[in-house]
Amino acid sequence: MAKQLSGAGLRGQVAGKTALSTVGKSGSGLTYRGYDVKDLANNCIFEEVAYLILKGELPNQEQLTAYQSKLKGLRGLPQALKDVLERIPASAHPMDVIRTGCSMLGNLETEESFDQQQDATDRMLAAFPGIINYWYRFSHDGVRIETETDDDTIGAHFLHLLHGEKPSELHERVMNVSLILYAEHEFNASTFTARVCASTLSDIHSCITGAIGSLRGPLHGGANEAAMELIEGMKDPEHAEESLMGMLERKEKIMGFGHAIYSESDPRNEIIKVWSEKLAAEKGDAQLYDISVRCEAVMWREKKLFCNADFFHASAYNYMGIPTKLFTPIFVCSRLTGWAAHVMEQRADNRIIRPSAEYVGAEPRSVVPIAER
Numbered sequence: 001m002a003k004q005l006s007g008a009g010l011r012g013q014v015a016g017k018t019a020l021s022t023v024g025k026s027g028s029g030l031t032y033r034g035y036d037v038k039d040l041a042n043n044c045i046f047e048e049v050a051y052l053i054l055k056g057e058l059p060n061q062e063q064l065t066a067y068q069s070k071l072k073g074l075r076g077l078p079q080a081l082k083d084v085l086e087r088i089p090a091s092a093h094p095m096d097v098i099r100t101g102c103s104m105l106g107n108l109e110t111e112e113s114f115d116q117q118q119d120a121t122d123r124m125l126a127a128f129p130g131i132i133n134y135w136y137r138f139s140h141d142g143v144r145i146e147t148e149t150d151d152d153t154i155g156a157h158f159l160h161l162l163h164g165e166k167p168s169e170l171h172e173r174v175m176n177v178s179l180i181l182y183a184e185h186e187f188n189a190s191t192f193t194a195r196v197c198a199s200t201l202s203d204i205h206s207c208i209t210g211a212i213g214s215l216r217g218p219l220h221g222g223a224n225e226a227a228m229e230l231i232e233g234m235k236d237p238e239h240a241e242e243s244l245m246g247m248l249e250r251k252e253k254i255m256g257f258g259h260a261i262y263s264e265s266d267p268r269n270e271i272i273k274v275w276s277e278k279l280a281a282e283k284g285d286a287q288l289y290d291i292s293v294r295c296e297a298v299m300w301r302e303k304k305l306f307c308n309a310d311f312f313h314a315s316a317y318n319y320m321g322i323p324t325k326l327f328t329p330i331f332v333c334s335r336l337t338g339w340a341a342h343v344m345e346q347r348a349d350n351r352i353i354r355p356s357a358e359y360v361g362a363e364p365r366s367v368v369p370i371a372e373r
């Protein structure tokens with residue numbers, strides 16, 4: 001059954017055209033340029049999907065190899081950017097760090113004309129894992145890491161920078177799946193932010209910086225971190241059930257559940273859930289997974305609310321040793337593809353986005369001289 005889309009928050013209003021993705025078109029599906037996300041997650045690495053989203057078609061082997069080697073060659077960070085990152089305190093939120101890093105990159109390597117949009121996007125795709133991990137490792141461990149690795153995929157590169165060693169095949173695969181699942185999602189809040197900014201004919205770094213700010217909130221990308229904070233406070237499935245029942249009674253919001261468009265399920269959930277279970281088995285510790293499964297059952301039983309893409313990402317990332325505060329920045333490293341493709345699409349057929357407001361303020365009135373107020 002399709003969700004009733006009306007009311008506040010521009011729900012259900014068509015705000016433009018896109019050829020990039022469909023969300024919930026057949027009730028629960030998600031497609032990128034016509035391909036089912038499940039098909040892509042089962043058969044591709046993230047770079048193939050980034051290529052598809054940014055350039056329109058899946059690459060052949062030769063194109064993919066060339067694209068991966070281009071991205072690998074763009075991983076180094078300018079010294080001026082490293083200097084800025086070193087000045088950001090360890091207490092900062094990594095989403096603020098990546099927002100600043102993106103903005104600083106825009107100062108150093110400004111997009112001077114729209115002809116540079118593909119190259120500027122590839123540079124950001126290659127550099128974002130380095131930006132976030134350079135700051136993280138410097139501020140938390142006091143080390144200045146080399147941001148260039150020889151890993152073929154962005155997923156492996158990210159984990160390599162974070163942990164200082166190449167990840168296992170399983171972890172690299174999960175990162176690829178995760179980055180594919182997060183890559184694109186039509187007119188969600190952060191993408192719409194990027195498109196509004198693009199519609200003023202602004203530069204791509206401004207569009208992406210704004211989008212990062214929108215993704216940060218707990219109602220959007222920040223939910224994967226909030227979900228982790230929730231489940232790590234639960235001792236076992238029984239305790240999870242008890243805690244959730246209390247939260248529901250107090251009418252608290254449960255992060256990682258529900259969706260603005262999907263009505264019965266988020267197709268990304270069943271995919272990442274399977275990988276979370278595999279990671280639990282690898283670790284020989286299913287506690288977080290079992291707690292998450294119980295949360296899913298309770299939320300459906302009590303409220304008909306389902307896990308969105310973020311919920312099982314929490315346990316999956318945790319099993320791979322990723323600190324909770326880096327969860328949403330990984331989302332950024334992926335969604336950058338969708339944001340940039342939307343910026344390009346907006347630029348190709350642009351009219352400034354400028355809706356109207358229903359005025360609900362004071363009736364017309366005159367200024368009373370300040371001495372008489």
Ligand SMILES: CC(=O)SCCNC(=O)CCNC(=O)[C@H](O)C(C)(C)COP(=O)(O)OP(=O)(O)OC[C@H]1O[C@@H](n2cnc3c(N)ncnc32)[C@H](O)[C@@H]1OP(=O)(O)O
Pocket residue numbers: 218219220221223252253254255256257258259260261305308309310
């Ligand atoms: C990658 C992503 O960005 S996915 C989204 C990540 N965000 C979250 O997980 C945050 C938690 N979820 C939510 O806040 C919401 O479900 C959103 C923001 C995702 C969607 O918001 P909406 O479209 O306004 O939700 P919707 O119209 O379905 O809400 C219906 C009712 O269910 C309630 N509800 C929706 N989600 C939840 C939840 N997670 N916990 C508790 N109640 C909820 C709403 O409060 C609303 O109740 P009301 O009518 O009494 O106000």
Ligand SMILES: O=C([O-])CC(=O)C(=O)O
Pocket residue numbers: 023182184185187188189220260261308309
């Ligand atoms: O579409 C939305 O509103 C939020 C979402 O799931 C996403 O951006 O991936």
